[in-house]
Amino acid sequence: MNSSKFRDLTDLELMKEISRFESRALEELYDRYSPLLFTIIKKISPNQGTAEQILTEVFVIIWRKIAKFDFERGNVYAWLVTLARNKAVDSLRRERVAGQTVQLYDDEYEDYFILPTFEKNMDSLDFKTAFLIKPKIERALAKLTDTQKYVLHLAYYEGYSVDEISDKLNVPIETVRSKVMNALHSLRDFLVRE
Numbered sequence: 001m002n003s004s005k006f007r008d009l010t011d012l013e014l015m016k017e018i019s020r021f022e023s024r025a026l027e028e029l030y031d032r033y034s035p036l037l038f039t040i041i042k043k044i045s046p047n048q049g050t051a052e053q054i055l056t057e058v059f060v061i062i063w064r065k066i067a068k069f070d071f072e073r074g075n076v077y078a079w080l081v082t083l084a085r086n087k088a089v090d091s092l093r094r095e096r097v098a099g100q101t102v103q104l105y106d107d108e109y110e111d112y113f114i115l116p117t118f119e120k121n122m123d124s125l126d127f128k129t130a131f132l133i134k135p136k137i138e139r140a141l142a143k144l145t146d147t148q149k150y151v152l153h154l155a156y157y158e159g160y161s162v163d164e165i166s167d168k169l170n171v172p173i174e175t176v177r178s179k180v181m182n183a184l185h186s187l188r189d190f191l192v193r194e
Contacts, residue, residue, distance in 0.1 A: 011076035037084040044088035082116035089159030140190035148183035
């Protein structure tokens with residue numbers, strides 16, 4: 001298969017080719033997704049060099065762990081975005097606790113904490129659909145209170161646990177849990193209304 005034929009493949013078809021260790025399919029996936037994934041990574045880890053390193057590591061993980069991808073559901077977009085986010089957050093957390101003892105990063109750790117897992121009933125999402133619903137998501141996010149936006153930012157982009165957010169904001173853990181859950185429910189409700 002020549003390189004131009006890979007451009008015509010769907011995301012799922014590319015993932016299947018990668019599972020056959022077809023390096024040109026990985027190159028096409030990189031060309032297709034690296035701008036988006038880099039944007040997500042850079043939002044979490046603003047240092048240019050670190051973000052570039054994380055992006056490289058994400059594609060190495062894809063190559064090495066393609067067998068862990070759920071081909072039956074085929075949710076490529078969500079899997080790649082979540083993988084990039086998880087890897088960036090893990091890097092940020094490890095940087096934050098530099099000098100302290102951290103859990104060993106090995107295959108088992110990567111499989112459990114970095115590779116995405118989704119609920120069986122989660123809808124599939126592709127790049128085109130995500131791009132089409134982006135304005136709806138932005139409108140829904142804009143309707144959240146500043147507090148709701150902040151706790152979601154701390155949890156999603158900065159990788160803070162509920163306990164860490166509680167310490168950072170100096171509020172009880174139950175209050176943080178409540179704020180996160182309220183923010184997520186509000187976001188879901190705004191999206192349903194859209």
